Amino acid sequence: MVNDHSALIMRWIWIDKFEKFEVNVAAVAVKNVSLAEDHLHDHFPGFPVMPASLMIEGMAQTSGILVGAARNFKEKVILAKIGKATFSRLVRPGEQIVYSAKIVNVNETGAAIEGTISVRTTVGGQPTEISVGTVDMMFSHIDNNMSGMKFPDFNFVFNSQFMELFETYRRELNVQLPTT
Amino acid sequence: MPMTQEEVFAKVKEVLTTALAVDDDEVTSQAKLSEDLGAESIDYLDIQFQLEKSFSIKIPKGELTPENLFTNPEYVQNGRMTPKGLAELKTRMPFADLTGFEADPDINKFRDVFTVDTLVKYVMTKVNT
Numbered sequence: 001m002v003n004d005h006s007a008l009i010m011r012w013i014w015i016d017k018f019e020k021f022e023v024n025v026a027a028v029a030v031k032n033v034s035l036a037e038d039h040l041h042d043h044f045p046g047f048p049v050m051p052a053s054l055m056i057e058g059m060a061q062t063s064g065i066l067v068g069a070a071r072n073f074k075e076k077v078i079l080a081k082i083g084k085a086t087f088s089r090l091v092r093p094g095e096q097i098v099y100s101a102k103i104v105n106v107n108e109t110g111a112a113i114e115g116t117i118s119v120r121t122t123v124g125g126q127p128t129e130i131s132v133g134t135v136d137m138m139f140s141h142i143d144n145n146m147s148g149m150k151f152p153d154f155n156f157v158f159n160s161q162f163m164e165l166f167e168t169y170r171r172e173l174n175v176q177l178p179t180t
Numbered sequence: 181m182p183m184t185q186e187e188v189f190a191k192v193k194e195v196l197t198t199a200l201a202v203d204d205d206e207v208t209s210q211a212k213l214s215e216d217l218g219a220e221s222i223d224y225l226d227i228q229f230q231l232e233k234s235f236s237i238k239i240p241k242g243e244l245t246p247e248n249l250f251t252n253p254e255y256v257q258n259g260r261m262t263p264k265g266l267a268e269l270k271t272r273m274p275f276a277d278l279t280g281f282e283a284d285p286d287i288n289k290f291r292d293v294f295t296v297d298t299l300v301k302y303v304m305t306k307v308n309t
Contacts, residue, residue: 080222083199105229108241110222112229140222 013161014058015099018169023177024070026102029062030120035093050091052133055099055117056082059135063101063113065166067139068158070106072177075141076157080110087133089119096120098129110140182308188235189300195230196296199223213294224294231299237306244302245294246272250287261285275301 020028033040033050040048060079068077091097097119104112117132142151169175193207200217213219219227228239241247246269249255255265266282276298281290 081226083226105232110225112226138222138226140225 011161013061013165014054015061015165018062018065018166018173019098021066021069021169021173021175023066023175024103024106026100027062027066028101029058029099031058031097031099033091033093033095033097040093048093050097052085052087055087055091055097055132056085056135056137058097059099059101059115059117060137061162062099063115063137064139064157065162066101066103067106067111067113069166069175069177070103070111071141072179073155073158073163076143076151076155077111077139078142078157079137080140081138083112083136083138085133085135087117089130089132091119091132092121094121097132108141109144110138112136112138183304185300185304188303188307189296191234192231192296192299192303195227195234196299199226199230207296209295209297209300211296212292213296213299214291217296219294227299231303235303235307237303239306242272244299250290256287259287261287261290275305277301 015029015031018027018029020026035041035048039051039054043049043051064077064079068075097117100116100118102114104114106112113136115135115137117135118129119132120127120129122128123130142149170177189209193204196202196207196213196217197204200213200219200223202217206217211217213224213227224245228244231237232239249261249265249268249272252265255262255268261269261281266278266285269281270278273293276293277295278293281293
């Protein structure tokens with residue numbers, strides 16, 4: 001008998017690990033890009049590169065968990081606007097993407113995030129980190145939407161996939177959540 | 181030194197061209213944020229955050245966009261704002277020109293109250309206190 005909604009959840013997680021997490025301030029997550037992932041064989045055949053759309057998703061997941069933690073995951077945090085997204089470099093298999101999210105503002109209604117994306121790779125055999133792009137985005141706390149629209153009580157945003165990931169690194173990074 | 185209305189307008193215009201990706205010349209004083217400049221609900225939060233940053237002000241919840249008015253049966257009946265609701269709205273939004281909405285208080289048209297001038301007048305009350 002499944003008594004939560006985990007069986008209904010599509011596997012959709014585009015970050016592997018949190019490296020830094022400061023509640024209400026900033027978070028850094030990483031994602032290893034691997035040829036074991038199906039999507040790289042289609043994007044593109046013979047020339048696998050990480051899709052920019054999925055890097056936006058990775059930034060949204062990093063940022064969304066950061067915004068969720070600011071209110072102890074009580075709110076349903078939904079990506080509502082991408083103010084800016086610029087990419088200056090392709091990301092290839094074997095490289096590690098670094099998502100850095102900074103909270104610009106957060107209130108009862110939502111939050112604004114400034115994000116930067118870089119990649120850890122090797123150049124001439126030497127490890128290095130190179131800028132990939134910037135993504136600024138906004139999140140809505142949808143239970144507090146202006147129209148008064150109602151949503152289910154169950155927090156369908158912060159499902160077990162996200163919470164298990166967060167819990168793993170919450171202990172390692174000694175993250176203290178707000179009590180309210 | 182107090183800011184003039186022209187100075188406030190210039191900065192509000194900057195905020196709107198960034199938040200709504202519109203051209204400078206579209207941001208006229210009487211332009212309606214939703215109908216003319218294409219603002220959606222999340223844009224209002226974006227604009228609020230950017231106004232706070234640009235003018236170093238704090239916009240408390242419900243001050244620029246009034247809350248709990250449209251779900252109150254005393255204030256709204258049959259999709260229209262009652263005289264009592266309009267009186268309450270005037271108290272809550274002294275910075276807004278409500279003339280058009282008073283003439284036809286259909287709540288679906290309430291968003292038309294938010295013009296560029298409404299933002300400028302609101303910001304004026306915050307920066308020159």
